[in-house]
Amino acid sequence: MQALRTTDPRRVGPYEVRGRLGSGGMGEVYLAESRTGLRLAVKVVRAEYAQDRTFRARFRQEVRAAQTVGGAGTYTARVVDADPEGERPWMATEFVEGPNLRDAVLDGGPLPEPAVRVLGAALGEALGAIHARGMVHRDLKPSNILLAPDGPRVIDFGIVRALEATAMTRTGAIVGSVGYVSPEQIRNGGKVGPSSDVFSLGAVLAYAASGREPFGEGQDSVILLRILTRDFDLTGVPRELLPLVEACLREEPGQRPMPADVVAAVGGSPRGGLRPGWYTAAGPGPEASQGTEIWLPERESGERESRVEYVAPVAETPDVAPPEVEAADGRPSRRGLLRLAAGGVVVAGAGGAGAWWWLGQSETGSSGEGKGGSAKAPGSVARKASVNWTYKAGGPPHVAGGAGGALSVDGRTLYFVGDDGNLRALGSDGKERWKATVFKGASFVTRPVFTADGIFVAVVSDTEPEPGRLIALSAEGEVMWTRELPSPFFQQPAVFRGNVVVGSSKHTIDGAGIVQAYDGRGKVRWYAELDGAPHEELVVAGDVLYVPCYDNHLYGIREGGATPFDAPLDGDVGRPAVSSDTVIVSTGNQAAELFGLDLTGRLKWREPDLAGSYVPANADSFAFLGVTDTGAALKAITARGDVVWTYGGGGAFSDPVLVDSTVYVRTDTEVHALDLRGELLWKATVGPDPGVLLTPLVHGRRVYAGTNKGIAALDVTV
Template identity: 35%
Template sequence: MTDVDARELTQVGPYRVIRLLGAGGMGRVYLAASASGRAVAVKVVRPELAGNADFRQRFRAEVNAAKAVSGAFTTPVVDADPDGPLPWLATAYVAGPSLQTAIQDYGPMPEPTLRVLGAGLAEALVAIHRSGIVHRDLKPSNILLAADGPRVIDFGISKAVDGTALTAEGQVVGSAGYMSPEHVAGGGALGPASDVFSLGAVLAFAATGRPPFGTGPFHVLMFRARHEAPQLDGVPPALVSLIAACMHKDPAQRPAAEQLPGLLGGVAGAAAGGVAGGAAGGVAGGAAPGWLPRPLENELLTMQEHLRTLVLTQAEAPPSPLLKRRSVLLGGGAVVAAAAVAGGTTVLLRSVGGGSGSGSGGKAAVTPAAGWTADLPGASMAPAGMAGNVLVCAGRSGAAGFDIATGKQVWSIDGGQNSVIRPYQQRVFAVRNDGKLHALDARTGKELWATEVEGERAPQIEQLSPAVLVATVGDTRLFGIDAATGQRRWVHAPPSDRFLSETVTQGGLLLRVDSGGGVASFEQFQKTGDINSHRSGSFYALDLNKGTVSWSQQGGDAALYAPPNGNALYAFDAQMNLQSLNPSTGTPVWSKPSGLAVSTLPMYSDSLSLVEGTLYCYPLTIMQGVKTGLVAAFDPANGRPLWKVTAAGRTGYSFAVSGRTLAFADTALHGLDNRTGKVMWTADPKLGKLDLAGPAGDLIMAGSANALYGLDTRTGRQVWQQAVTGGAAQAGQASWGVMRVPGQLFATFGSKLFAYRLPGVPPPA
């Protein structure tokens, strides 16, 4: 064993660690760079596993399996040390989002993109199978999108065709909804045809935005894969028969992976002409430029620019190695994506921006350039979401759509005192003054449907998913509304002594959190601030599509956090122990004392956030008589407390993480080192009272009544500002709303919408 803490590594072998990307059961994943500036993803095994001889043997087998694979659409292993104090593995870093994230953010892909995606994945499978390996877990989160095609990652759970297991006996390998029928059945060897089935399921997801067997508990999805036909409604007609053939229940009836590139038109052929206006024809060893839709292509450019900035900035720091190599294993082209330990965590570069490192040195922060300005049709609107090339701004006064290239208003709707407006993918869902739920096309503003929800009050939108909208009407009932038609699918009503506190979703589950004692208990808590009067709660896990209860749990605090792309739930019990729950059963995986006081912490799902491999606790301060200045950090793999700080008078309901900086507003705006919790900087008090608006590349955005400021994430120094214009709003009567998308930054204040260009990315066509 070793006493080296993998969390604090600054050097792994010859690679300088830039930032933590994520963590999983096996270890942590870091973005790192070689001396020449090559970016790599380094997976470092957990110290508690490093002393396990059986685990080392499996890890060594994983490295050997990875080295055996080469192909244009796989990610090569560049180095490894399976025999070091902390075994590690380095692979080429892919600066691109996972397919899962891309579909969630941008919706289904067009047919030309689907053909390139399918052909590239098929070529990757050919390379994998040629090495005698079956992947066994091909799914959207194990596929990264690069400028020259997709990349298949994660061979830590692969199985050699000769029967040599690379995982521990009894471990369930595979993801429900993408596993083949023979994989679900078990009891026999899996062949390459099993991966072809998974490829078909992945293409169906990319084409429709939903899994081909819907959503639901693990066992339900496994049953559907074995006995029901996949849902292919919405797949381009020209691809339906091919995807259906890939997903045939009989492995012998599926096409071979070698046949698929030709059937799909080939990587270069399918991309000819491009999707986003890129050049025609193929690129040697990859897909043509422009194979992705324009917004995704812009996102890749943004991520690549941030990666270059991170690597260049880090290269200026002096070396301080902590982990030495015993031996060097150079992979001649291999596939193991270290980032897959955290479920495709390379997407963190797109979500948190570019700042790297702490202290005052390094390159100057990259600042936005002025774009266009537009008038908002109503007051207090803020950027709320994207639908293609349309930015949706929404607020109590209504909503409007703007062309992101020109700033032209495309559509608008009125709001009102009771209005609720929520954009989601290609639609806008709204509760309007007529008390009905409305669905609109987010690109045009055209109404798609309107429906009434029975109850004494106007409905409230609780959760949104591709298939189901979940609403409440002021009581304990939840209504599942078909997102496509507006028809009611289901109703769920708990016992009468329960008070609906909140809902969260993860995968195909809707998790409702109820508080005990009913409304009277809740009102008592509001008056006194005594959380013990309102602590006995219940968790119900519902099938999001059907509303049926999969499991329930009584007791615990009214807090349950579900990372959107995770495979674990986090909750606090009545003694403020932090727990990890199995999403399929609700049973605890582990429970650790959090070290947090019981009496002063009202907890909600927003009180916990999983960001860059760290679980942060940031209790809200919205209850009358309840004050807390707490910010705490935990290891999400085992609940180990990392640090906590208590601020004097924290304000605001959110924090921002960018690089190694965690920013939040106290009596002033502070930047903490997110590894230690120590204050690195405090914003200049001359800027006035600042409200945190969020990260944007190298900047932390913060607003006052007079201006929007961009602060360098590493130093807190103001490097950019947008002053309030005369017609925007009267001082003190509006707040800033900020949203970043690939290539652009949008900000609202009062009646004005501002657009800025982010360097390194061309403006949208």
């Protein structure tokens, strides 16, 4: 840590600045402390970016995205606070004690093989968590990985997607660190998917295991050429790890492993059993064992953070084709690459590179991640979807509303409860992997939620007033434990700060309520008692859990059970939706209204004509998407309650979902896909109304929809 300079701020927001941690192209990074003693790493954006309106909009969006990932069980540094609207925007993440991977290798040499395996598993889990939120890191590199005493943490003090929106980079630049960018990052002008992160992960593991840059040293253009021609040096990588590293560095994105495959290949999750000094050959030194803090040094890094100007594609990358069509060899000639290195790619220092970026990927990838077919022009959109397969379960997914099921973190497994009350796991090919009876005689089973410790559902039996139960299952569908809930009146569980939270009444449905947080072993870590019982789905937004209750209050609960947010409203409180600075919630009964609240619960506005069910959208032109109370119109609205567009009228809609600039919504017989202007891209018939309109589940170019008989899987094509 460096001493503060005379030009450095002494306070950022509510936090007192203690010292400098570093700097980059986007801004300065400081160690700061809250009034309660919590230490944070605070990034303050440079003044020239703060004046750019497009940058601010993107920064606001990326902060919201980053706040959905992080904390316990994810091996990522949690975003604690941010002010995208300040004179100079800033973002605060939890401070992680420990050196970054680059410095650890420079100081102590390559990591021993067991430590590299721990690193690989942790990075795989971190990327899985990031990708599950529809984002791509896009700048995974050794200096963005901290080696904490209890395991690695992925950090990112720069927001590349916001940086790419500035006047400096709007000409099609990508931002990344030379030596760790993927081939498609160089070719496609920054249009990349999750497989790009896996390429970077492979390069990181090679560096950690060998102490050498896998693509060597030299001019940026030469290193980029080596990446494009797969000219890497894996000397020093242990023989047992070579197949994994080579697989991650494959040229074709669709041929690289998924993050979950990386975790499995290195021996599984590192959770538990790590001790300080886990990444050294001899273990921690005496100072480390006594708890001495290890600060992030502000040294000159060997990594060059660069902006690679994208002039034209090196080679057109094939899009997704039918399975029987082989992929064309889209590799450019070396002569063409030499021309590119000489003049087609301009490298300019940008610094501070990194981002969370919304995905637009298929299971085999898009934006140059497909196999076979013809090239897709930049900006083209999907225009058609067709049913790939259907799975018959004897009836519709057995949930009261919301999504008809849930996808695993890597998107390869679909979980849903059939009409018989059994939990099913289906592969992406529609084949049943397993079926589990979670509780004999269950009359209702919630859709599953996931943590690193397992799969969780809540059930209620046919025999009231027996209490409900929270049940934990392994990845293979075996019941690990069961815990009784306070009553049979509970809501859909959620995952909050690594724990599974369940809201229920304490006794009767209209009496007092309680929210309990269970860890992976079924122990209640904390609870919060409320004057009213929860009566709608709990919503997680950042570090607050929002709970709508029967006493006409919307409560906000923090980890540990404190309730700093309490908004009394007129009428039954619906499920809330949260943007960066606004909470919206509808009330029912005779005087239905939509309320806009600030993050303390104070009323900002109210609009009777907009009452309905909303979800956060985080788009540039609108903050929320929702269906009006009649179910007959889908609306996009701003955080101020202004309607941007309306779609439909006449038929009913499910709750919508926004994935990679496309809005998906279910009607009684179809799935509709809209662009961000509310215009129809495509619609596809999936079957009769299952009784309750269920939100589609989307992973890349695969869309899952509940039907009256089970599940239909749609494949989207251009």
